[in-house]
Amino acid sequence: MNFVEISHMKKGFDGLHVLKDISLSVKEGEVVSIIGPSGSGKSTLLRCATMLEKMDGGSLSYLGKKAVWEENGKCVYASRAEMKEIHKQFGLVFQNFNLFPHYTVLKNITDAPVSVDKVAAAEAKERAETLLEKLGLADKRDAYPYQLSGGQKQRVSIARALALQPKVLFFDEPTSALDPELTGEVLKVIKELAAEHMTMIIVTHEMQFARELSDRIIFMEQGIIQAEGTPDEIFNCENERVREFIGKFQG
Amino acid sequence: MSIATMVAELAKGMVVSTEVFVLTLLFSLPLGLILSFGRMSAHAPLCFLTKIYISLMRGTPFMLQLIVVYFAPFYIFGIKISAGYRFTAVILAFVLNYAAYFAEIYRAGIESIPVGQYEAAKVLGYNKVQTFFKIILPQVVKRILPPVTNETITLVKDTSLAFVLAVTEMFTVAKQIAAKEASMMPLMAAGAFYYIFNLVVAMVMERLEKKMNYFR
Numbered sequence: 271m272n273f274v275e276i277s278h279m280k281k282g283f284d285g286l287h288v289l290k291d292i293s294l295s296v297k298e299g300e301v302v303s304i305i306g307p308s309g310s311g312k313s314t315l316l317r318c319a320t321m322l323e324k325m326d327g328g329s330l331s332y333l334g335k336k337a338v339w340e341e342n343g344k345c346v347y348a349s350r351a352e353m354k355e356i357h358k359q360f361g362l363v364f365q366n367f368n369l370f371p372h373y374t375v376l377k378n379i380t381d382a383p384v385s386v387d388k389v390a391a392a393e394a395k396e397r398a399e400t401l402l403e404k405l406g407l408a409d410k411r412d413a414y415p416y417q418l419s420g421g422q423k424q425r426v427s428i429a430r431a432l433a434l435q436p437k438v439l440f441f442d443e444p445t446s447a448l449d450p451e452l453t454g455e456v457l458k459v460i461k462e463l464a465a466e467h468m469t470m471i472i473v474t475h476e477m478q479f480a481r482e483l484s485d486r487i488i489f490m491e492q493g494i495i496q497a498e499g500t501p502d503e504i505f506n507c508e509n510e511r512v513r514e515f516i517g518k519f520q521g
Numbered sequence: 522m523s524i525a526t527m528v529a530e531l532a533k534g535m536v537v538s539t540e541v542f543v544l545t546l547l548f549s550l551p552l553g554l555i556l557s558f559g560r561m562s563a564h565a566p567l568c569f570l571t572k573i574y575i576s577l578m579r580g581t582p583f584m585l586q587l588i589v590v591y592f593a594p595f596y597i598f599g600i601k602i603s604a605g606y607r608f609t610a611v612i613l614a615f616v617l618n619y620a621a622y623f624a625e626i627y628r629a630g631i632e633s634i635p636v637g638q639y640e641a642a643k644v645l646g647y648n649k650v651q652t653f654f655k656i657i658l659p660q661v662v663k664r665i666l667p668p669v670t671n672e673t674i675t676l677v678k679d680t681s682l683a684f685v686l687a688v689t690e691m692f693t694v695a696k697q698i699a700a701k702e703a704s705m706m707p708l709m710a711a712g713a714f715y716y717i718f719n720l721v722v723a724m725v726m727e728r729l730e731k732k733m734n735y736f737r
């Protein structure tokens with residue numbers, strides 16, 4: 271079964287067609303990286319898929335459940351109750367973390383499971399502690415976000431997303447706001463998740479990382495998928511634009 | 522008039538001033554929040570109405586507002602005004618006026634919270650009410666404490682305006698005694714009262730600010 275199924279997704283901002291016609295299916299356990307120049311619509315794609323933006327056209331489903339579909343040329347969203355279920359299937363890690371500054375690390379991770387999913391407090395705490403241990407943050411559980419480095423903040427935000435036990439995790443440039451020496455610790459965590467076959471869709475500018483980790487790489491440009499394939503296929507692609515883009519990153 | 526009676530009279534005035542202060546804060550702080558929602562609403566007529574309301578409250582003399590609130594029931598609805606309405610009218614006018622100022626403070630505070638906070642909450646599945654009360658409001662409170670302190674200090678001094686509707690608060694009493702006894706002392710005592718009241722207000726607010734310093 272496809273965990274994520276996007277077909278013919280379209281999105282514009284007052285006349286500007288940002289996503290022209292994007293179709294993308296992601297299978298269970300698959301790791302897909304999305305690369306492409308700035309302004310090509312990568313974030314918009316993630317924001318539409320996570321319902322932070324309303325799509326203008328096309329359809330979207332998670333684990334076979336329809337979230338958005340088209341009727342008479344308009345996008346229809348699933349009912350509130352259905353959406354609540356669908357929402358549990360995915361998580362999103364932001365470029366700039368967006369941790370809750372007034373909550374401790376532990377509370378950042380336990381609060382959503384408790385107040386959204388109605389998980390018992392003890393169980394949420396146990397989940398959080400397991401995650402903190404795993405991500406090397408056990409000693410930070412009582413710290414507030416302002417007391418953390420960027421890399422630690424991003425790991426906490428990953429833990430916060432994982433605590434809801436999503437089936438699919440989206441990342442929007444998870445290391446772009448970090449100093450180069452801190453990106454490694456975050457990429458390591460994502461690699462560990464990949465090794466556990468977490469289904470992930472990662473927008474990134476870290477070419478080497480995408481190459482090592484991904485089952486599939488998508489090259490986006492001007493609102494469409496220009497090229498798609500295994501890392502080897504993409505890195506040895508004949509497409510002029512892809513070569514040029516990757517060339518820039520390999521210096 | 523003996524010192525003891527003077528003090529007793531002034532003390533009675535103090536109680537009235539303090540009542541005006543406490544009741545105004547108690548009602549205008551929540552009302553201000555509701556008004557700020559109206560002001561930020563996507564519903565254009567509602568937004569427009571609250572905008573007009575706030576601009577009227579901030580743009581006309583408070584004394585005039587006091588008088589309007591007091592006489593409105595008679596002139597608009599033909600209701601006979603009872604003596605007991607004086608104090609109620611004072612509180613009503615203060616609440617209506619201060620809520621407008623607080624609304625703008627809340628709005629500035631709410632609008633200063635990065636959208637990322639709302640987006641993170643939304644993706645995690647928080648509903649709108651949870652997002653506002655659990656995630657946004659605590660951060661707003663921290664940010665608006667300094668301007669709220671300013672308004673609160675102004676309010677302490679503004680309580681003396683209750684005299685407009687002949688509610689005898691602290692300052693009115695002091696003036697009356699001063700005139701009768703031909704002495705500045707009662708006025709000085711009144712000044713000291715406001716000053717000490719505000720010292721306490723400033724201290725309490727500083728404590729609150731310190732308390733909110735656990736996060737940044």
Ligand SMILES: Nc1ncnc2c1ncn2[C@@H]1O[C@H](COP(=O)(O)OP(=O)(O)OP(=O)(O)O)[C@@H](O)[C@H]1O
Nearest residue numbers: 283284286288306307308309310311312313314315
């Ligand atoms: N809310 C918005 N309103 C108007 N235009 C928007 C909005 N969000 C994005 N855009 C526009 O859509 C285009 C694609 O933006 P998007 O953020 O998806 O690009 P991106 O591929 O993520 O770029 P980057 O690599 O810089 O993050 C840009 O031209 C951007 O200006």
Ligand SMILES: [Mg+2]
Nearest residue numbers: 312313314442
């Ligand atoms: Mg982007």
